[in-house]
Amino acid sequence: MKWFASHKALSILGAIFLVLIVLLAASVALKDQDTAVGRVARTIVSVAQKPFKAVGDFLGDHVPGMLSDEDLLAENKELEARVAELEEELLLARLDEQELASLTSLSAILNGDGQVAGYNVVAADVVAYEGSSVFNIFTINVGTEAGVVRNSVVVSGDGLVGRVLESGEGWARVISVLDENNNVGLSITREGQTFIGTCQGSGEGTLTGMLLDETAEAEKGDAVYTSGLGGIYPPGILIGKVSKAQLSEETNLMEVTITPATDIKGLKKVGVLV
Template sequence: MKWFREHTRLATVIGVFLSLIIIIAVSFVNKGNNSWLGRKLEGGITQVQEPLSDAGNGVSNGFSGIFRFRSVLKENEKLKAEISKLNQQIIKNRLSELELQELRELSSSLNYVGGDRSYNHITADVIALDGSNWFNLFTINAGTKDGVKKDSIVVGGDGLIGRVLEVGNDWAKIISLIDENSNVSFQVSRNLQLLGILSGDGKGSLKGYMLDPEASVGEGDMLLTSGIGIYPQGIPIGKVSSVTLDTDSLLKTLTIEPVVYFKNIQKVTVIIPD
């Protein structure tokens, strides 16, 4: 005790140091499970962050609108063209939908047990982004009261963003696909028979490999989720940017450019299984 009284500063420093290390270790073991206090605190913070983030969005959109009106006009033209294309697509899809319904009826009459799961959708705003510059974790303004659960899938307008890491009453923390060590299985959109597995590469992008080393996959191929695991089928993930054959493991390894630009996400859709 005498030593502590003589070296108060040193003792405090050592105490803080050790407790921080313990906090890191404990939270590493119980990853994704916040305490009651943590959830309350984060709920309170999100209350303040939401209006601030709205204001920031408004200001930055206003400014960029003023300075980039030419590109906005150009974008407008492009979007109009896209709308007409999509309208045609809708007509085609309606036809195949009818076909699908017929096939479903047929499969139920044959007592086929399919993975026919239905999903609910919720749209939410991003209210805060991680400031550490490395990761792409962010908070959205929907939580358990809207039906969001842990491991719900989050998609953007372009494609797959990630999954819900933690959830509170009216907020949820999202971890992006590129920050994850865990694997996602994909299929190639050109030929849905070609399957593979991808994960984040730790450099802000994705890497993966094909299950069949002789699969014909090339640069520019679009990859979709395959429906194996927690991710529902058919969500765009990214485009193949290079293909190499690893001579040691005899696997075709891919580097993948994600379709979503993770640094500028404002609205997301959460997919909740029924």
């Protein structure tokens, strides 16, 4: 006790350190579990964040790319839009009727009146992002009052965004499919044949997956949809496009790298399937 009294500063530091380590360990052990403290804090913060979000939206629209090269970004965006336009034309030519129907319903999502495979869709604004650059997590301004619960699927006009980690009154935290460590069922349709498989976040801004059929084929540019397997994500939502496909020598199965359809850092509005 004498030592603690004479080393007050060190003792306080040690105590804080221990508390944080215990908190961290408990949090890692109870990953994705909801806590009452967290829910109350997020409800309060979600109200306070609204004016900052409005300022952010205004500046974001009028001062784009302040932290990066504006000219290059503008050119890049223009080219991306053109490529997307051309790819969409190509994709539409390939799509079967069912896929076309699911894409049409997806595009209606952001109006708040669309439906995806029996789900109601709730439109939401993105109000806050996670503090670091490590994870792709953000907060939206709808929650339990609109029926948004854990594992509700979040989509944008471009395709799949992710799922709800937790929700409260007026807010929900969404984790991107890029940070998904559970397997997501996927399907790729080529020349009238549909191949299924699974994918998960690679940790490098893409998804990596495997097609569960030795005869399956995939090529760069192929559209990848959710297959509905795995339970969380309903079928027919665009995950992204194949950026790399190669046959695994070990498993003799086709391995694919998928570039997600949605850039979550640029999101302002999303739809939640409830």
